[in-house]
Amino acid sequence: MSANEMKSASRDTAKVMNRSDLTRRLVAKLNQEEAVIGGIGNTHFDLWASGQRPQNFYMLGSMGLAAPIAFGVAMAQPERQVFALEGDGSLLMQLGALGTIAAANQKNLAIIVFDNGVYQITGSQPTLTSYGTDLVAVAKGTGLAQSTWAADEAHFEQLVDRALKEDGPWFIATRTDDKPPAGVTERDAAKIRGRFMQGLGVTK
Amino acid sequence: MSVANAARTPPEAWDAIVVQVLKENQVKLITYVPDKVLAPLIKRLHADDYFTVICPAREEEAVGIVTGAYMAGLRGIVLMQTSGFATLPNVLASLAVPCQIPLLMMISERGALGDFQLGQAIVCRTMRPVLATLGIEHYAITRTEDVEFIVDRMIKQAFATQAPAAIILSPLLTNTKKK
């Protein structure tokens, strides 16, 4: 699909969708053992709830590091497509990481941000995106040229399809609602790491 | 090499030895936030095709990158100065330690032994207490003749025990103007 067939949206016109639903739509498209790194906040809870693929990594504690971890995975295994899932609050804490990924031009990497405008897990205090920070504009400004707001669910799926087929790095931003996550991740960090390494074929 | 020749060869610089030991241990991914003392090492690493060298915006980011790379089968290291290390307790305590990541750190020790920069001096005092509290193996290298042994053994132990390791470069090693 060419770029001009794609819809476009701004933060104001993008449909407010559901994080759990979008996560399930993403995961449903993964049939090549793609890696998915879920960031802190409710992001990794919904990744967990979407089915515990061995190629999922649930990042429990370090705000903003889903994208850097995904970037490390992508560099180590350039044949594997890698997705980082981040909340807006987390991403705002580590905006430099977007520039690092843009500078490296990491082709097998896509960052998906769930912008609910709040730090939902700590009591829904508003983040800077509620006051006008546009994460797609930020991403473009760091050099991530392929950065887009998903207009609606169908557009989100088109963007994921493109990320699976064409060279990245991709930055896909979504507006999401205030619904709670669909599950809760089991918090055993060493087990999460061990399973992930098996899922990536690094250990038996 | 004959003994006579060896005697005439100047001793290898610490940074050249580090490059060699990293290669011998297949540590290919280098991440760093710059430091003046590390500059000659960084220059050598950039010049060598064996290494992939990334300079992210923050040391925390570097820890994330090296962690991801390790889990996907690529060995890496984070190079930083003491001020950079002082930004890391959260990521060490929430990611590297609980996930049992053999995260290699090489820290140039600034602020010690007469360093006149106030910020560096006070920040430096936080490093060893943090490392000790988190139970992270650390060792300061003070002499060129120890570089190969300490760097090599600390890397091997980190991977064998699935634990982070902090290799500290003392000004006794890196300050060439000291004598």
Ligand SMILES: Cc1ncc(C[n+]2csc(CCOP(=O)(O)OP(=O)(O)O)c2C)c(N)n1
């Ligand atoms: C460095 C740091 N500061 C604060 C926290 C507390 N904290 C944990 S999750 C979170 C909010 C995450 O927000 P976001 O990424 O937008 O995800 P959401 O909760 O909306 O799903 C905060 C502030 C933390 N874990 N680490």
